Amino acid sequence: MSSLWLENTNLPKFPSLDKTVKTDVLIIGGGIAGILTGYMLKKAGVGCVIAESDRICHGTTGNTTAKITVLHGFIYDKMIKRFGAEYARLYLKANMEALSEYRRMSESIDCDFESSDAYVYSLDDKEKVQREVKALKTLGFPAKFDNAEKLPFKVAGAVKAEGQAQFNPLKFLSHVCRDLEIYESTRVMELTPDGAVCNGGRIKADKIIVATHFPFINKHGSYFLKMYQHRSYVIALENAPDLDGMYVDGCKTGMSFRNYRDLLFVGGAGQRTGKKCGGWEELSEFIHKNYPDAREVARWATQDCMTLDSIPYIGQYSKRTPNFYVATGFNKWGMTSSMVAAKLLTDIIIGKKNDYVSVFSPSRSIMRPQLASNAAHAIINLLTPTAPRCPHVGCALKYNKQEHSWDCPCHGSRFDEDGKLLDNPATEDKKMK
Ligand SMILES: Cc1cc2nc3c(=O)[nH]c(=O)nc-3n(C[C@H](O)[C@H](O)[C@H](O)COP(=O)(O)OP(=O)(O)OC[C@H]3O[C@@H](n4cnc5c(N)ncnc54)[C@H](O)[C@@H]3O)c2cc1C
Structure with a gap:
């Protein structure tokens, strides 16, 4: 069942990759985070390529409700108590600037x-x-x-x-992505020291941004614990x-x-x-x-x-991975958060000072009560002795009878009844028999 946006928007189509290309920055993922980041990088004169495993905007972005607001639930009172007023002020300011940027860009884009x-x-x-x-x-x-x-x-x-x-996100993004170098049906399978290997070719890049919704690289950053x-x-x-x-x-x-x-x-x-x-x-x-x-x-x-503290992870993927960045954990507020990500990552890449680096740093403390809950879910579902199992880390999948899918309670990967991958962080289909 498709969203109203996906049903009614003619998204531009892009070729799939069948050769080796070279660029400054590879962005993995063609949702709102990937596309806005590509747009901002291009505007700053940085070469970039977006690799999208399916069609652009067919992930969470195509199914959002697209409210653009700085009210992200009841977060500010908690944030002030946990991190102080200056931190909360910066979070609010970053999101207010994001809203203003949408307002400015939408003056010349027909996007309701x-x-x-x-x-x-x-x-x-x-x-x-x-x-x-x-x-x-x-x-x-x-x-x-x-x-x-x-x-x-x-x-x-x-x-x-x-x-x-509020707006129609796909009308907006159809316009924003027009002049970007995008490859659809191009899944990044593996990262190499000089870029990435995709299903149809290679992308050589100096820097890589993971905008795949749930990051798929488990070796660094512990996103499987943090989200x-x-x-x-x-x-x-x-x-x-x-x-x-x-x-x-x-x-x-x-x-x-x-x-x-x-x-x-x-x-x-x-x-x-x-x-x-x-x-x-x-x-x-x-x-x-x-x-x-x-x-x-x-x-x-x-x-x-x-995320563990209701604040997105935007910045260097992990402390040990220079030139490797991430934008994820939008806590259902991905419209302003992805605009924040696009500007923040662009500034980091071009070496411009940005006041919000530490607010969204993916390497901030993980000592939050939600960590214990995430760990408990993983342990319980790893020990649950039923089949089928999720290929991501092996948790027991649960049948979702309303959507006829197999869903993972640990990290949220989903598969249809034939085992076809619907949602990451799993990266492959599941053999059901
Ligand atoms: C029900 C609901 C309502 C929401 N409403 C709002 C709202 O009103 N306001 C708001 O601000 N936010 C809202 N959100 C949140 C917002 O929609 C999301 O945060 C945002 O769309 C996420 O965008 P993204 O680009 O990170 O992810 P996605 O749109 O999922 O994009 C990630 C892309 O990466 C691609 N990909 C994955 N792996 C690979 C790979 N290995 N190689 C290449 N490509 C890959 C995927 O195919 C996908 O297209 C809502 C969320 C939900 C669930």
Whole structure:
């Protein structure tokens, strides 16, 4: 089941690689992170090639809900307490600049970009909302407390940020990628000292950026410990109300809402990939109860990488790997985060000072409670004695009856019923018999 964006956008097609090419920077992955980084590098005069194993934007990017906002759940109060106000201010500033850059670029790109207010609500914790509003105000951001009365249920309160935005991400990226050197159906299989070996040829490069969503190199960086994937479901409705804003529950398993033209997207009912969740059944029930006159026009699902501290990993892949970089762990906020990544990685590569290097550094401390949870999931699922197993590190796969797929609860790789790889970090199909 394909998203509304993928159904309705004519993405440009690119050739597959069948020779050896040479470039300054190889970007692995043609989602929003890879494409924006390619765009920024090219603008800075750096040669780059993007290798995409499938078609561009057919991963998480093609299935996003594309709200462009600095409100990333209830994060700022926590961030100030954990890392201090200066750190939180830098995180906020990086994302505000990303939003401004979208606004600037969209002036000349037909991508249904529109300003919209963003809300993060809580069903039951008014104090949490008040604390977040206060934290944002401390950082100089004019957040407001709101009752989010356009939602079809009562909330304890919501943080409101005015002047955020939403758009059609694939119309935007179709334009942005036009002049980039991209190879589709070109999977990077192996890295070599001078670049990478792909299924159809080689790419020689001085520097490499991994923008593959979940990084596939396990030898460095410990991303298999630092991240898990969270899957969510979306239904697009016609004959549903205009909510005049973008809404998300601050709780990870809650709902999200945005309008697109005369449609309403309702998302949520998700869980850690591989775990039981309500999925489309729960969403359909919610819609039936709250929008009884609405009609479904599309449904889709996708997943994103969640980090230990809700902050993306952008920068040098690991301490021991110079000239090797990563952009991942967007915690379902990949629109602003990938713009942050594109600018940050470009600055690192051209040697320009960037204030956000340490905020997003992939080598920051991993001593967070989520680490124990990730390790426990891995141990339990490695010891679970059922077949089939995930080829990534050998965890027991779980059947997802709503999507007829086999999903890995450790790192989120997914396979169809015939074993075809649907989502990484696994890099190969699974033999089912
Ligand atoms: C339900 C849902 C709703 C969301 N809504 C929002 C939202 O409203 N606002 C927001 O800011 N964010 C949102 N997000 C998050 C956002 O969509 C993602 O963070 C973002 O799209 C990730 O982009 P990416 O480029 O990192 O990954 P992808 O789009 O998955 O791109 C990675 C690409 O790498 C390619 N690849 C993988 N391995 C290889 C290889 N070995 N060789 C070559 N290519 C390879 C893949 O084929 C893929 O095309 C949402 C996420 C979910 C799950």
